Every structure is written in C-alpha cells, then in structure tokens.
Amino acid sequence: MAATSAVVLSAAARRISRSAAVASSGGGAHLLSAATRRMSSSCSASSSSIITLERVRGDEEGPVEWIASSQAFDAAGYRWRIKYDPNGNSWNESNECISIFVELADDIKGPRQEVKDPVQFKLSLLDRAGNPSPKYCRSNDASFFVDGQARFQDFIRWKDLEESGCLKDDSFMVRCDITVIKKWAEDDDNVSVDSASSRVVVPPSDLHRHLYDMLWKKQGVDVAIDVSGETFEARGWLLAARSPAFEAELLAAPKEKAPGGGAVAVRRRVEIGGMEPRVFKALLHFMYTDALPPSMMEEEEEKHGAVAMARDLLAAAHRYKLERLKLLCEEMLCRCIDVDTVAGTIAVAEQHGCGALEAACAEFLARPGNLKAVMETEGYEKIKANPTMMELIMKQLV
Known part of the structure; x- marks a missing residue:
C-alpha cells in the first residue's frame, strides 16, 4: 500500500532569538491518497513529505537547545512528526550544521502506535525547482524502529546550504520519504502451527546503527x-580495534586534559x-x-x-x-x-x-x-x- 502526504514546517535559522522563533504547520498535514490491498507476499507502505524551512537571521545568538517541530501527519499507516534543530550536532566541535529528526507522534485516537516492521527514511534537499539534489540526500538502512526516532544529525552544514543554490526567498525545502516494509500476508485466516512459527523473524543485525549513533554522543570520547x-572526537578503543595502523598513531599521541570535566579525565590528541x-x-x-x-x-x-x-x-x-x-x-x-x-x-x-x-x-x-x-x-x-x-x-x- 502507498500513501502520500505533505507537511510544512516553518523554522528559524542558526542565529535568532527565541522570541523570533516560530514553528507552525502551513496548510496542516493531510493524507492526499492511499490505496490498500491484501496480498500474500512482502509489500511496503511508503509516503513522501515536503518540509519548508524558513531561514530567519537575527542579531542575537539563538538558544542552543531550541528545536522546531511540525504538527503530526499521517504517512505509511502511522503518525509522524518532523523536528528541526538549526544548532545541530556534528562530528567535529564547530556544530555548524542542521539536524533533522523523524519521530513517531501520539495517535489522535489513543497512545502512540508501535511500528513492528522495518522502516527506511530518506531526506533530500530540494533545489529551487523542487527536485532532489543528489549531493544532499541522506538515508538509512531499513531497520526495526526500536527507539521511536530516526536521526539525521549532520544533514547539511550551513556553509554547504548557503552555497548549494537551493535557498529561495531565504528558505529551503526538504523531502522526507518514509517506507514501512510489510513482511507478511494479511489474508491467511487458517494458519498452521508450523507456518505460524515460521513467521518468527530474527531481524538483521543493527549493530552498525548503534555504533553510528555513538559518533554523535560525546560520552566516553577519549581521542581528539x-x-x-x-577537530573530530572519537573512541580510541574502536579505532584501535579497526586499524592497527591507527592504533600505532594513538599510542604515540600525546595526552591532554579532557575538556568539560566528564567521565574521561584524559584524552589523546x-x-x-x-x-x-x-x-x-x-x-x-x-x-x-x-x-x-x-x-x-x-x-x-x-x-x-x-x-x-x-x-x-x-x-x-x-x-x-x-x-x-x-x-x-x-x-x-x-x-x-x-x-x-x-x-x-x-x-x-x-x-x-x-x-x-x-x-x-x-x-x-x-x-x-x-x-x-x-x-x-x-x-x-x-x-x-x-x-x-x-x-x-x-x-x-x-
């Protein structure tokens, strides 16, 4: 089955006071089309959402914790919300980038639904004509949606956005494609015990996704x-395990006092x-x-x-x-x-x-x-x- 929806998010840019920051939905979120059929093979439900982000620059430095949020919208059989952080996390210490998050929203009919099938997300920066820019497309591997949020922490740097040619009237558009991969037939009423047990699926390993998330989390980093x-921050034990050549560089690197007074007191540079x-x-x-x-x-x-x-x-x-x-x-x-x-x-x-x-x-x-x-x-x-x-x-x- 397939669904298409559109949601508009108005948000502030990198430098703006909280009083000037406004998040709203332009035209709301609505289901434009949907088609469902029963089938006995694997299928998927997918949707596309267009997000408009307005850049507003002011003289004051905006609060680091400020995040804009869209209204909830229906897509691929679930309710979602887009969040936009102009002070996004980055792999280096400058944080001059935009972060975008896609997360499940509370259902208007009750509690938040649980997504039981693998989900794939793709974010694409659109040019002025509304076409995806191949250089600025970000996607994840289809995986089980266990933590309720897909994170695109380093979606695009502000410098790259300003040089991309995608800004129009001081705003830019991002397309979000959501695909929920349906695993099983929905029309088998008489299922034997053997066939029912065969429907128990061990999901593919998502270790790489958890390790990828570690790139953004600063806890435990001990290498600059x-x-x-x-400057990039990382965990020395992982780099040493992956590359003996890198391990040799780490062992020869000087130590320094780690900033912030966290759990790691000393790090290598x-x-x-x-x-x-x-x-x-x-x-x-x-x-x-x-x-x-x-x-x-x-x-x-x-x-x-x-x-x-x-x-x-x-x-x-x-x-x-x-x-x-x-x-x-x-x-x-x-x-x-x-x-x-x-x-x-x-x-x-x-x-x-x-x-x-x-x-x-x-x-x-x-x-x-x-x-x-x-x-x-x-x-x-x-x-x-x-x-x-x-x-x-x-x-x-x-």
Whole structure:
C-alpha cells in the first residue's frame, strides 16, 4: 500500500532569538491518497513529505537547545512528526550544521502506535525547482524502529546550504520519504502451527546503527583528531580495534586534559596530515559502521565529485590498512571509468596496488573508440608513460 502526504514546517535559522522563533504547520498535514490491498507476499507502505524551512537571521545568538517541530501527519499507516534543530550536532566541535529528526507522534485516537516492521527514511534537499539534489540526500538502512526516532544529525552544514543554490526567498525545502516494509500476508485466516512459527523473524543485525549513533554522543570520547583545521572526537578503543595502523598513531599521541570535566579525565590528541576533513569524516563513518556513508553512494550520479572522493578515500584506506574500505572504493571507481576519469584512476590504481581496477581501466581503453577518445585528452600522456598499463592495453587489443 502507498500513501502520500505533505507537511510544512516553518523554522528559524542558526542565529535568532527565541522570541523570533516560530514553528507552525502551513496548510496542516493531510493524507492526499492511499490505496490498500491484501496480498500474500512482502509489500511496503511508503509516503513522501515536503518540509519548508524558513531561514530567519537575527542579531542575537539563538538558544542552543531550541528545536522546531511540525504538527503530526499521517504517512505509511502511522503518525509522524518532523523536528528541526538549526544548532545541530556534528562530528567535529564547530556544530555548524542542521539536524533533522523523524519521530513517531501520539495517535489522535489513543497512545502512540508501535511500528513492528522495518522502516527506511530518506531526506533530500530540494533545489529551487523542487527536485532532489543528489549531493544532499541522506538515508538509512531499513531497520526495526526500536527507539521511536530516526536521526539525521549532520544533514547539511550551513556553509554547504548557503552555497548549494537551493535557498529561495531565504528558505529551503526538504523531502522526507518514509517506507514501512510489510513482511507478511494479511489474508491467511487458517494458519498452521508450523507456518505460524515460521513467521518468527530474527531481524538483521543493527549493530552498525548503534555504533553510528555513538559518533554523535560525546560520552566516553577519549581521542581528539585534528584534520586540516577541523577537530573530530572519537573512541580510541574502536579505532584501535579497526586499524592497527591507527592504533600505532594513538599510542604515540600525546595526552591532554579532557575538556568539560566528564567521565574521561584524559584524552589523546592526534594530528593527521595529507587528508581533507571530508575524507576523514567518511573514513570515520566506515570505521564505526563498516559501510560507506549513504551520501557518498548517492553522490555517484555526480560522477566528478564521486570519483574524487573515492580516490581520496581509497588512499586513506590504504594508509590505515582498511582492506574492505579499499575494495569498496575500488568497486565504485570501476563503475565510474570513462574517457575523462580513466587516466587519473589508472594512476591511483597503480599507486595503491589495485590490480582489479587497473585491469578494468585497460579493458575500457581496449574497447573500440575509447582509446582514440582518450588520446585527445591531457591524461593520455600519463597513460603513455605507464609501461605496465600499455602492456595491459596491448593484451586486451590482441
């Protein structure tokens, strides 16, 4: 079954006094369409909500704890509410970002419903024409909704929002897609004991989601990592367990008094050179979750940015001996090989010992017309100066 709804949330921006902050629903939340059918196979209920967020800037610094909330709306068979925090949490200490939360709301007919099926959420920043911007789409893996809230803590940085071209009349729109995955048939009235027991499902592991949440929680962090002017906080035991190379850096790092007077009295400070903050952020995401950031997967439509990120992250994975991450980046680069990217990708593959990626580049160059097209680009001189690659190309041409 499917449902579509629209909700409008008016909210204040990063710097505004509480008296100026107003949260309201424009036009309310209403169910536009719904269709339900009984079926004997897996199905899903999904909905899309459009949220309008108004930026209002004032002279006063807004209260850090201020959060705007939409009115409750119906979607995918449940009631939801969107919350917006202009002073969002971030992986670093600057907190210059926006956080958006999707949570269950109290039902008008009674207590809050429990979602018993896996739920997937996707937030997309919309451009001025109302189309999703692939670079600023955030989603989570479908998982059981056990804590009543989906958190997109680092949805977008204020700096990135202002440079995105998505602001219109000092406001921006976010689309929220909610999908509830229905597991079982609803029309079996005579179910045997055996078939009933077979409906007991052990959910997939959501350890990665809990570890991901730890990125945002400051309790227990004992490492400060400086990367090109930005500072990230993490837990040393997790980084050491994931990467022996990182463990060596932690052991050699100086200790300092931890700020705030929390449970951790002393922390280590690590300085990492030769890496951009955005790359380290993706590296840290992988070390906590064993997966690429969703934003990186969605950016693949913007090939130039995706290729640059994958190359840099592959180099970081090689540096910290994260073989799975290295292979994930190698796979992404294989999918992005074209006339413009092949020369640079060959150089990265050779530098970091990626044999499969080198072979994929050679195969691409051996296809009719590709080598001739590449010969007209500036990158061809790099390929011609690489005897190993030229040998691979010749083998493909034979």
